[in-house]
Each structure stands twice: as structure tokens, then as C-alpha cells.
Amino acid sequence: xxxxxxxxxxxxxxxxxTLLGGLLWSRMQWLGSLLVVLGxxxxxxxxxxxxxxxxxxxxxxxxxxxxxxxxxAQAIVILxxxxxxxxxxxxxxxxxxxxxxRRLAYGAYLHRQSGLPILVSGGRLNDENSAEASIMGAxxxxxxxxxxxxxxGQSRNTAENARYSAEMLxxxxxxxxxxxxxxxxxxxxxxxxERVGLTxxxxxxxxxxxxxxxxxxxxPRAYHLNQSTRALHEWLGxxxxxxxxxxxxx
Numbered sequence: 001x002x003x004x005x006x007x008x009x010x011x012x013x014x015x016x017x018t019l020l021g022g023l024l025w026s027r028m029q030w031l032g033s034l035l036v037v038l039g040x041x042x043x044x045x046x047x048x049x050x051x052x053x054x055x056x057x058x059x060x061x062x063x064x065x066x067x068x069x070x071x072x073a074q075a076i077v078i079l080x081x082x083x084x085x086x087x088x089x090x091x092x093x094x095x096x097x098x099x100x101x102r103r104l105a106y107g108a109y110l111h112r113q114s115g116l117p118i119l120v121s122g123g124r125l126n127d128e129n130s131a132e133a134s135i136m137g138a139x140x141x142x143x144x145x146x147x148x149x150x151x152x153g154q155s156r157n158t159a160e161n162a163r164y165s166a167e168m169l170x171x172x173x174x175x176x177x178x179x180x181x182x183x184x185x186x187x188x189x190x191x192x193x194e195r196v197g198l199t200x201x202x203x204x205x206x207x208x209x210x211x212x213x214x215x216x217x218x219x220p221r222a223y224h225l226n227q228s229t230r231a232l233h234e235w236l237g238x239x240x241x242x243x244x245x246x247x248x249x250x
Contacts, residue, residue, distance in 0.1 A: 008236060010229050014043040046228040047220035049211035055231035056208035059238075060183040061190075064203050070114050073178040073201050075149070075169060078107040079161050079189060080122020080132040081182065093129060096139050099182060099206070104136060106205040107180045108144040116178065117149035119168065121161045124153075158185075158237070162192040169198065178203045184231055188238050 006012065021035030045051050064070075081099035089095070096104060100122075111118055118140065122132030131153025140146045150168050155161045169177065176199040181189050183204035190200045208227075211217040 009232055010043060010046055010225065014039040017042070043225070044220050046232075047222065047225035048218050049221070049224050050217045052224040052227040052231065053208050053211045055228050055235070056184045059185075059187065059231060059234055060207055061187055061202050061204055063183075063207065064178075064201075068113075070110065070116070070178050070201055070203075072176050073114070073116060074174040074176050075119055075172075076107050076110055076114075076116045076178045076180060076203070077119045077121060077165055077169075077193075078103050078136065079158070079179070079181045079185075080120070080136060080155075081185075083128070083132055083135060085128075090138075090142075092135060092138050094135055096132075096135055100132070100136060101139070102182065102206045103180050104139050104144065106203065108140060108146045110178060110180070110203060111146050114178075118146065119150040119152060119165055119177075120148055121152040121155055121165045123155045123160070125156055158189050158192050161189070162196045162198075166193070166196040166198055175199055177201070180205065183207045184234050188234065188241055191241060 007016075017035045017039030019039075021032045021037075021039060023032070024035065025032035046055075080096075081103055082097035083094045083100070084097050085094050087093075087095035107118060110116070120133045120136040120140070122136060124131055131151070133151040133153040137148040137151050140148050150165075150172075152161070152164045152168055154164045169175070175197070177193070178201045179186065179190060179193055180203045183206060186202050186204045190202050193200045
């Protein structure tokens with residue numbers, strides 16, 4: 001399923017459509033030209049600030065009103081968002097990716113405001129030397145000066161984040177959590193954690209910025225293509241989750 005997702009995402013799907021259109025051009029010109037337009041035109045549109053903002057904003061929940069709204073949460077769970085390999089500046093080997101740093105910063109802020117203990121969740125995707133959770137723990141301790149109570153280092157995706165984190169938290173008699181991730185990712189993550197029996201207070205971070213007005217909002221840039229791709233990946237993830245829930249209901 002994960003491989004299929006990447007085949008359906010830009011830029012690979014756009015390359016496939018364009019090549020297929022070129023192959024069909026001599027035999028079925030109307031279909032070939034349509035596929036080329038969809039491939040190249042779609043790539044350009046997805047690279048615009050307007051398109052990337054629209055795709056991300058449709059995924060986002062409301063922001064947390066403030067640390068005081070954590071209510072009866074018993075712990076803060078911060079989900080891993082990727083790593084940078086062999087980052088030299090910190091001396092840890094791998095280091096958190098930019099997306100993970102944002103989650104860690106917000107989780108540290110919520111911890112300082114509430115005093116709640118922190119669980120970090122993230123494993124190994126490609127047999128790395130250390131789990132993502134251990135890198136996150138090092139960043140919280142050494143950069144933010146924040147302690148980490150639990151490190152869940154087995155998970156490889158959001159569903160496993162929920163499953164293995166819930167097992168650790170139940171051992172500590174914790175059932176209510178504040179869940180930290182990017183705003184575009186958090187609704188699906190919340191559903192996964194609720195499916196394993198936890199009560200979740202969503203704590204989203206990194207909301208989509210408004211696109212610039214006028215022509216600037218329609219100028220393609222690689223940054224916005226990356227943002228659109230992430231959003232489309234999340235939309236596919238939601239579709240997969242909805243399909244799994246429907247099959248389980250049967």
C-alpha cells in the first residue's frame with residue numbers, strides 16, 4: 001500500500017502521465033495530448049502557493065486555544081516526522097527533520113506550560129542505527145532542556161505509533177493524551193489513537209500560511225510542490241484509513 005501511494009503522488013505520477021501521453025500521441029492524439037496536459041499542467045498547478053494552501057487547509061483542524069485547554073490530559077505524545085541522515089552539527093549521527101523539530105518545539109512548549117510528561121514515538125524505516133524516538137529524546141533534552149518519560153521506538157507509520165504508544169501508556173495507567181503533530185496530519189493521527197482506546201486532545205502545529213495575493217500566488221515553486229505532495233499523501237492516507245474502517249465494520 002505504501003508503494004502504491006508513492007506511485008500515485010507527484011512528481012512520479014506526472015512523469016508517468018506525460019510519458020504515457022507521448023507514447024499514445026501518434027495513435028490517439030486526443031488522449032495523448034490530454035495525458036501530457038494533465039501530467040505537466042498538473043505539476044505546475046500543484047507547485048503554486050494557491051494550490052498547496054488549498055490542499056493543506058482542507059486537512060487542518062482548529063488550533064489549540066492554549067495550554068489551559070489541555071483539560072484532563074495525562075501526557076503529551078509527540079509523533080516523529082522524519083529524520084535527516086548523518087547531520088554533523090549536533091554530533092548525534094542522525095537528527096530530527098524540520099517537520100519533527102516543529103513538533104518537538106510545540107511539545108516542549110506545552111510541557112513547560114502544563115508540566116505533563118512526554119512520550120515520543122518513532123521507529124526505524126530502513127534499519128537505521130537508532131530509532132527516531134531516541135533522536136527526538138536527545139533533541140528535547142539537549143536543545144530544549146525538557147525531560148522525556150517514554151520513548152516508543154518500534155513504529156513505522158501512524159497506525160503503529162498509536163498501537164505501541166497506547167501499550168506503553170496503559171502500563172502507566174494513562175488514557176487521556178494531548179497529541180502533537182502537523183495540523184495537516186493530526187486528524188488522521190487522532191483517529192488512529194482513538195481506535196486503540198485513548199482519549200485524544202489534538203494539539204496541531206505548523207498551519208498552512210495564506211498564499212500571497214495576485215500573480216505571486218500562482219507562480220510555481222519547488223517548495224509548494226513539496227507541500228502539495230505532502231498534503232496529497234495525507235489525503236491518500238485518509239482514504240486508506242476510511243477503507244480499513246469500512247472493511248472492519250463488515
